[in-house]
Amino acid sequence: MGDKSLQKKQFILENAREIFMVKGYKNVTMKDIVDKCEISRGGLYLYFNSTKEVFEEVLKMEVSETDDIFQDAIGEEASSMDILLLFFKEQKKELLRKRKNLTTAIYEFYFENKVAKKENSIRRQFDVAVKIMQQLIEEGVANGEFFCDNPLAMARNIMFVIEGLKISSQTMGITEEMIDSEFGYIVQWLALEE
Amino acid sequence: MGDKSLQKKQFILENAREIFMVKGYKNVTMKDIVDKCEISRGGLYLYFNSTKEVFEEVLKMEVSETDDIFQDAIGEEASSMDILLLFFKEQKKELLRKRKNLTTAIYEFYFENKVAKKENSIRRQFDVAVKIMQQLIEEGVANGEFFCDNPLAMARNIMFVIEGLKISSQTMGITEEMIDSEFGYIVQWLALEE
Amino acid sequence: MGDKSLQKKQFILENAREIFMVKGYKNVTMKDIVDKCEISRGGLYLYFNSTKEVFEEVLKMEVSETDDIFQDAIGEEASSMDILLLFFKEQKKELLRKRKNLTTAIYEFYFENKVAKKENSIRRQFDVAVKIMQQLIEEGVANGEFFCDNPLAMARNIMFVIEGLKISSQTMGITEEMIDSEFGYIVQWLALEE
Amino acid sequence: MGDKSLQKKQFILENAREIFMVKGYKNVTMKDIVDKCEISRGGLYLYFNSTKEVFEEVLKMEVSETDDIFQDAIGEEASSMDILLLFFKEQKKELLRKRKNLTTAIYEFYFENKVAKKENSIRRQFDVAVKIMQQLIEEGVANGEFFCDNPLAMARNIMFVIEGLKISSQTMGITEEMIDSEFGYIVQWLALEE
DNA sequence: CATGAATGAGAGTTCATTCAT
DNA sequence: GATGAATGAACTCTCATTCAT
Numbered sequence: 001m002g003d004k005s006l007q008k009k010q011f012i013l014e015n016a017r018e019i020f021m022v023k024g025y026k027n028v029t030m031k032d033i034v035d036k037c038e039i040s041r042g043g044l045y046l047y048f049n050s051t052k053e054v055f056e057e058v059l060k061m062e063v064s065e066t067d068d069i070f071q072d073a074i075g076e077e078a079s080s081m082d083i084l085l086l087f088f089k090e091q092k093k094e095l096l097r098k099r100k101n102l103t104t105a106i107y108e109f110y111f112e113n114k115v116a117k118k119e120n121s122i123r124r125q126f127d128v129a130v131k132i133m134q135q136l137i138e139e140g141v142a143n144g145e146f147f148c149d150n151p152l153a154m155a156r157n158i159m160f161v162i163e164g165l166k167i168s169s170q171t172m173g174i175t176e177e178m179i180d181s182e183f184g185y186i187v188q189w190l191a192l193e194e
Numbered sequence: 195m196g197d198k199s200l201q202k203k204q205f206i207l208e209n210a211r212e213i214f215m216v217k218g219y220k221n222v223t224m225k226d227i228v229d230k231c232e233i234s235r236g237g238l239y240l241y242f243n244s245t246k247e248v249f250e251e252v253l254k255m256e257v258s259e260t261d262d263i264f265q266d267a268i269g270e271e272a273s274s275m276d277i278l279l280l281f282f283k284e285q286k287k288e289l290l291r292k293r294k295n296l297t298t299a300i301y302e303f304y305f306e307n308k309v310a311k312k313e314n315s316i317r318r319q320f321d322v323a324v325k326i327m328q329q330l331i332e333e334g335v336a337n338g339e340f341f342c343d344n345p346l347a348m349a350r351n352i353m354f355v356i357e358g359l360k361i362s363s364q365t366m367g368i369t370e371e372m373i374d375s376e377f378g379y380i381v382q383w384l385a386l387e388e
Numbered sequence: 389m390g391d392k393s394l395q396k397k398q399f400i401l402e403n404a405r406e407i408f409m410v411k412g413y414k415n416v417t418m419k420d421i422v423d424k425c426e427i428s429r430g431g432l433y434l435y436f437n438s439t440k441e442v443f444e445e446v447l448k449m450e451v452s453e454t455d456d457i458f459q460d461a462i463g464e465e466a467s468s469m470d471i472l473l474l475f476f477k478e479q480k481k482e483l484l485r486k487r488k489n490l491t492t493a494i495y496e497f498y499f500e501n502k503v504a505k506k507e508n509s510i511r512r513q514f515d516v517a518v519k520i521m522q523q524l525i526e527e528g529v530a531n532g533e534f535f536c537d538n539p540l541a542m543a544r545n546i547m548f549v550i551e552g553l554k555i556s557s558q559t560m561g562i563t564e565e566m567i568d569s570e571f572g573y574i575v576q577w578l579a580l581e582e
Numbered sequence: 583m584g585d586k587s588l589q590k591k592q593f594i595l596e597n598a599r600e601i602f603m604v605k606g607y608k609n610v611t612m613k614d615i616v617d618k619c620e621i622s623r624g625g626l627y628l629y630f631n632s633t634k635e636v637f638e639e640v641l642k643m644e645v646s647e648t649d650d651i652f653q654d655a656i657g658e659e660a661s662s663m664d665i666l667l668l669f670f671k672e673q674k675k676e677l678l679r680k681r682k683n684l685t686t687a688i689y690e691f692y693f694e695n696k697v698a699k700k701e702n703s704i705r706r707q708f709d710v711a712v713k714i715m716q717q718l719i720e721e722g723v724a725n726g727e728f729f730c731d732n733p734l735a736m737a738r739n740i741m742f743v744i745e746g747l748k749i750s751s752q753t754m755g756i757t758e759e760m761i762d763s764e765f766g767y768i769v770q771w772l773a774l775e776e
Numbered sequence: 777c778a779t780g781a782a783t784g785a786g787a788g789t790t791c792a793t794t795c796a797t
Numbered sequence: 798g799a800t801g802a803a804t805g806a807a808c809t810c811t812c813a814t815t816c817a818t
Contacts, residue, residue, distance in 0.1 A: 005802075024305055026220050029787060040804045045789070104305045110365035111218055111298050123366035153379035160358030160376060161351060167361040168354065171304035172317035182354060185347035189383075199777085224813060234779040239814075393781075412693055414608050417808060428783045433810070492693045498753035499606055499686050511754035541767035548746030548764060549739060555749040556742065559692035560705035570742060573735035577771075587798085612792060622800040627793075783815080794804080 009047050012037050013061060016054045021100050025055060025108035055109055062102060063121050080140030081191070088183040091162055095169050095179055104170050126163075130155045137190065146190040158186055203241050203251075206231050211252045215294050219249055219302035249303055256296060257315050274334030275385070282377040285356055289363050289373055298364050320357075324349045331384065340384040352380055397435050400425050401449060404442045409488050413443060413496035443497055450490060451509050468528030469579070476571040479550055483557050483567055492558050514551075518543045525578065534578040546574055591629050591639075594619050599640045603682050607637055607690035637691055644684060645703050662722030663773070670765040673744055677751050677761055686752050708745075712737045719772070728772040740768055 015036045019028050028051050034044050048054045078086070094101065110122055133155035140146030148154050161182055168174050209230045213222050222245050228238050242248045272280075288295065304316055327349035334340030342348050355376055362368050403424045407416050416439050422432050436442045466474070482489065498510055521543035528534030536542050549570055556562050597618045601610050610633050616626050630636045660668075676683065692704055715737035722728030730736050743764055750756050 008802085026302075027306075030789090031787065041788090042790075042805070043803050046802065050788085107301065107361065107365060108220075108305060111302060114367075120366050126362070126366060150379060150382075153375050156372065156376060157351075157355060157379060160362065161354045163358030163361055164354030164356070165358075167301065168320070168357055171301060172314050172320055173308075178350065181347055182350060185344060185351060188344075223811090225811090235814085236780070236816085237778055240777070244813085396781085414690075415694075418810085419808070429809090430784070430811075431782050434781065438809090495689060495749065495753060496608075496693060499690065502755075508754050514750070514754060538767060538770075541763050544760065544764060545739075545743060545767060548750065549742045550746070551749055552742030552745030552747075555689065555745055556708070559689060560702050560708055561696075566738070569735055570738060573732060573739060576732075611790090613790090623793085624795080624801065625799050628798070632792080779816105779818080781816095781818105783813105785812095787809100787811080789809080790807090792804105792806095795800105795802095797800080797802105 005047075009057075012039075012044065012047055013054070013058055017058045017061070017102070020055060020058060020105040021102055023105075025051075025105040026112065028055075028105075052109075052113070055105065058102070059106065059109070059121055062106075063125060080136055080143065080145045081187075083136060084140070084187065084190070088187070091165075092176075092179050092183065095165055095174065096176060098169065103166055107167065107170070126159060130159050133158055140190065147192060148190055154190070161186070199241075206233070206238065206241060207248070207251055207255060210248045211255070211296070214249060214252060214299040215296055217299075219245075219299040220306065222249075222299075246303075246307070249299070252296075253300070253303070253315055256300075257319060274330055274337065274339045275381075277330060278334070278381065278384070282381070285359075286370075286373050286377070289359055289368070290370065292363065297360055301361065301364070320353060324353050327352055334384065341386060342384055348384070355380070393435075397445075400427075400432065400435055401442070401446055405446045405449070405490070408443060408446060408493040409490055411493075413439075413493040414500065416443075416493075440497075440501070443493065446490070447494070447497070447509055450494075451513060468524055468531065468533045469575075471524060472528070472575065472578070476575070479553075480564075480567050480571065483553055483562065484564060486557065491554055495555065495558070514547060518547050521546055528578065535580060536578055542578070549574070587629075594621070594626065594629060595636070595639055595643060598636045599643070599684070602637060602640060602687040603684055605687075607633075607687040608694065610637075610687075634691075634695070637687065640684075641688070641691070641703055644688075645707060662718055662725065662727045663769075665718060666722070666769065666772070670769070673747075674758075674761050674765065677747055677756070678758060680751065685748055689749065689752070708741060712741050715740055722772065729774060730772055736772070743768070 012033065016028075016033050019032050019036055023032070030041070030044060030051060033051070033054060034041055037044070048057075106122065110120070130152075134151045137146055137148055137151040137154055141148055141151065165174060165179060165182065206227065210222075210227050213226050213230055217226065224235070224238060224245060227245070227248060228235050231238070242251075300316065304314070324346075328345045331340055331342055331345040331348055335342055335345065359368060359373060359376065400421065404416075404421050407420050407424055411420065418429070418432055418439060421439070421442060422429055425432070436445075494510065498508070518540075522539045525534055525536055525539040525542055529536055529539065553562060553567060553570065594615065598610075598615050601614050601618055605614065612623070612626060612633060615633070615636060616623050619626070630639075688704065692702070712734070716733045719728055719730055719733040719736055723730055723733065747756060747761060747764065
């Protein structure tokens with residue numbers, strides 16, 4: 001596949017991503033993608049054989065992007081608390097971007113494709129996030145910023161809360177106040193000398 | 195609608211519920227329901243005009259049932275901690291019942307139908323659960339069992355964690371250990387004198 | 389499937405048969421059948437899931453009919469020679485019905501579906517035909533009409549010649565003269581005292 | 583068309599022939615040929631405009647080859663019987679080479695293209711074969727090896743039997759025993775003084 | 777009320793054929 | 798000459814929905 005082909009593939013993926021954000025996963029048809037990209041039916045099949053294939057590649061792009069969010073937060077020299085606050089700020093921004101995110105599509109995709117642990121990107125991301133969060137807490141504890149006797153459990157608690165907020169934002173809707181309240185409580189919890 | 199009609203409607207709903215548990219929401223067709231119930235196509239349309247209508251009624255049944263779980267836990271005269279532990283035990287049982295629950299279907303339904311707050315049963319249930327949890331914590335604090343300076347935030351934290359566990363169980367899979375760890379940490383936190 | 393349904397199925401099969409006679413097997417699409425029958429796309433799928441299924445049933449009808457040809461010839465009280473001549477006459481008629489027979493379709497079908505011996509109707513028919521022909525020759529020999537020291541080989545020779553004529557009529561075309569010459573030679577061969 | 587072009591054309595034809603042997607005629611697509619030859623789609627169209635055109639040329643190659651079989655048999659100085667036996671041996675070998683021959687493709691091709699006598703290679707080959715067979719028999723009769731009062735009819739009988747065996751080998755399957763029995767009976771018949 | 781045959785819109789998919797490079 | 802991406806017509810198949818009985 002030549003350079004031009006790769007560009008076209010990228011072009012399709014970006015357009016498809018837009019559609020998945022609006023319509024979720026299951027509702028998207030090959031025709032939707034064809035129409036959005038203004039290419040021919042057969043043309044799309046040169047690159048992808050199903051919406052599943054398209055979505056899997058969209059997901060790959062997505063993952064490498066979201067990984068960066070964390071890296072950015074960690075990368076900057078800052079106190080543990082600052083990093084945590086920055087992370088929460090990013091998450092909040094993401095959570096409030098209601099219509100325009102892939103959350104629904106990703107969930108739908110994994111409902112449909114109960115993937116084994118290893119290849120499950122959602123799981124991998126979750127595990128990575130927990131690990132980094134745990135390290136962050138441990139560092140914070142080490143330098144006296146945080147108080148926590150079980151950083152792993154706390155890290156998981158935080159990530160499950162974020163999962164809970166994510167799914168809630170897609171099903172019942174959540175307010176900014178709820179996010180602030182949740183993240184604020186966690187921060188307070190960590191900062192509190194027991 | 196006569197008595198016999200009501201019975202038939204109920205019969206359809208119960209069968210449909212089984213299907214939704216296995217196939218989720220979007221994958222279920224009117225034909226699936228017709229086949230499972232062994233009624234005629236036209237027959238089904240006498241009672242419901244779409245899978246959406248069917249699911250909405252299934253959901254109504256469901257809600258009244260799940261409400262009971264909480265009531266049961268509260269109803270028994272017991273210490274706040276006992277009630278909390280009982281509640282967690284019920285939730286754990288539910289979380290581990292992998293294939294045979296409506297979780298996926300419900301999420302899918304709400305992805306499809308971003309319902310206004312009022313009519314959103316998932317939201318109503320969540321709010322009720324938070325409120326009761328808050329009361330429980332407050333009682334626990336009052337009688338010296340728990341220590342918590344922000345029962346509302348804590349109640350929300352618990353319910354978001356549960357939401358997070360629920361969605362995770364359907365997408366990436368969770369282990370019994372993860373559930374125990376989460377709930378254990380929360381219990382410990384509440385019981386801990388700061 | 390009710391009585392009416394059976395009639396409709398029969399109706400489809402008869403129309404499909406016409407199409408198979410004209411277009412062969414592979415060239416026939418579900419749409420061809422739909423158009424000829426003037427029914428809806430979905431309507432056809434109520435009865436058959438593929439052209440293969442349709443053709444298999446057409447074949448069943450056909451077999452029971454062709455079986456009769458032989459039975460008719462045998463049924464009449466007549467000399468062995470008369471029966472043989474009658475049989476050849478029928479075959480000739482069939483061979484000359486150029487456009488309007490299923491021969492091509494049947495061959496194409498078996499090219500596509502190299503069926504195991506047992507379920508292979510073409511094989512079954514051939515074997516039956518050989519057996520009956522052998523009996524006929526044996527009877528003819530017994531009553532002094534025919535002379536033949538290997539009725540089985542002769543029966544097979546006759547049936548293979550007929551197969552050869554059949555396929556030749558569909559590929560290179562054969563003349564009435566060729567048929568007469570072939571059958572005439574065989575008759576002479578059998579009648580000839582060695 | 584230059585020398586290099588001719589080579590390429592030949593290269594395509596040889597590869598295409600392989601495909602036709604495996605997949606028959608109708609099932610072969612331009613893509614199949616392109617893939618097998620590892621050339622570009624456009625490249626193939628420089629030489630052939632359709633699978634039909636390709637097959638027609640494959641057929642031409644084929645014919646000149648098969649003609650040789652006969653010539654070889656005749657060429658050697660041998661008794662008529664030896665030549666006949668040699669010819670049958672070749673035919674038998676061909677008949678038993680089940681998967682790897684063009685028989686099915688050729689039949690399919692002529693089903694699709696009911697060609698006029700003149701250009702019909704199958705017909706031409708058949709006629710030639712009959713003629714040579716007739717001469718062979720006549721020679722055999724002349725030198726006292728064979729007994730036959732109608733060499734033309736006998737020659738045709740033989741060739742139709744071979745056609746019958748060919749088609750039968752592709753549709754219902756034939757055993758070695760059946761071939762031996764058929765050819766044996768014919769040989770015996772020719773050798774027999776009446 | 778209840779049936780289930782029938783409809784047709786629309787999704788998926790394949791392939792011969794073209795054409796800018 | 799040669800390439801291979803792109804096109805679009807044609808097919809297969811599925812379902813929600815209707816309607817005569």
